[in-house]
Amino acid sequence: MEEIPVEKIIRSRRRTIGLEVTPAATLIVRAPLRAPAQYIEEIIRQKSSWILRKIDEMKRCPLSPCHEYSEGELFFFLGRAYPLQIVKEGSITIERSDKLYVSRTLLPDIRNHLKRWYREEAHKEIQARCMWFSMKTGHIPASVCITDARQRWGSCTHKGALNFSWRLIQTPPEIVDYVVVHELVHISQPDHSKKFWDKVRKIMPDYERRRKWLRENERLLKI
Numbered sequence: 153m154e155e156i157p158v159e160k161i162i163r164s165r166r167r168t169i170g171l172e173v174t175p176a177a178t179l180i181v182r183a184p185l186r187a188p189a190q191y192i193e194e195i196i197r198q199k200s201s202w203i204l205r206k207i208d209e210m211k212r213c214p215l216s217p218c219h220e221y222s223e224g225e226l227f228f229f230l231g232r233a234y235p236l237q238i239v240k241e242g243s244i245t246i247e248r249s250d251k252l253y254v255s256r257t258l259l260p261d262i263r264n265h266l267k268r269w270y271r272e273e274a275h276k277e278i279q280a281r282c283m284w285f286s287m288k289t290g291h292i293p294a295s296v297c298i299t300d301a302r303q304r305w306g307s308c309t310h311k312g313a314l315n316f317s318w319r320l321i322q323t324p325p326e327i328v329d330y331v332v333v334h335e336l337v338h339i340s341q342p343d344h345s346k347k348f349w350d351k352v353r354k355i356m357p358d359y360e361r362r363r364k365w366l367r368e369n370e371r372l373l374k375i
Contacts, residue, residue: 156196156203163187165310168343169195173206174303175370209367221262227252229270230277231324248273267300267318274298274321281332282314289355291336305366306331308338323366330362 159178163185169192170182183192196203219225226233234252238259246269247253258265275298282296294312301307301317308314314335320328333356341348352359 156200156207158196161192166342170344171196171199171203172303173203173210175210177207177210179203179207180303219263221259221266227266228322229273230321230328270321271298271300271318274316274318277321278316278328278332281328282336285329285332285336285355289333289336291339293336293339305370306335308335308342310342312339314339323369327362327366330356330359330366333359 157178159174159176159180161181161183163183166182166184168184169187172180172182174180179196181192181196219227221236223236223238225236227236228234229248229252234248234250237251237253238256239253241255241257244253245255245258246265254262254266278298279296282293286292292312293308293314295314297313297315298318299315301315302319304317305320306314306316316331316335320331333352337348337351337355341351349359356362
């Protein structure tokens with residue numbers, strides 16, 4: 153059997169083993185605190201066909217863009233591409249309209265300024281979508297936070313606090329909504345059992361299409 157690269161094993165108070173193939177085509181294992189190493193190895197062996205198929209899919213996905221932050225370069229926001237436009241000093245620092253306008257004064261540290269801007273915008277948009285779906289479904293989060301997570305679009309703590317990567321705001325609105333619904337359902341159903349996916353499907357019947365889009369395009373969403 154082909155050797156499966158395990159990037160890391162993350163232990164927490166979860167009850168089951170979770171397997172995640174990253175955009176870098178490696179495996180992250182999420183395991184209960186006291187799960188024996190032999191048991192984890194056995195789960196990986198049992199799921200080896202699925203893992204290897206997902207690794208192959210990731211390797212065939214488009215490579216992440218290498219941004220040079222030059223004028224005309226495209227940056228995504230809610231699924232739409234905005235050409236970067238550098239402007240002279242003035243009242244504008246970063247502004248989105250027909251283009252993504254960035255003040256020339258930010259150029260020395262433009263990457264971090266853009267990340268901060270994306271994070272602030274993500275907080276407004278994603279929190280609003282959480283409120284909407286919370287009212288619609290009755291799943292009420294303890295809190296909603298925006299993080300710098302690179303490997304996970306969203307997560308739900310055992311206390312019902314939701315976390316979302318700011319990178320999610322680059323995806324189309326329907327993809328943002330899928331991740332929001334996914335994490336909201338985790339408040340009442342912490343695993344990825346059939347019962348969990350049935351609950352997601354009840355709220356979002358076409359979730360599989362949205363989930364597939366995210367898996368196929370996540371490597372493009374890098375700042």
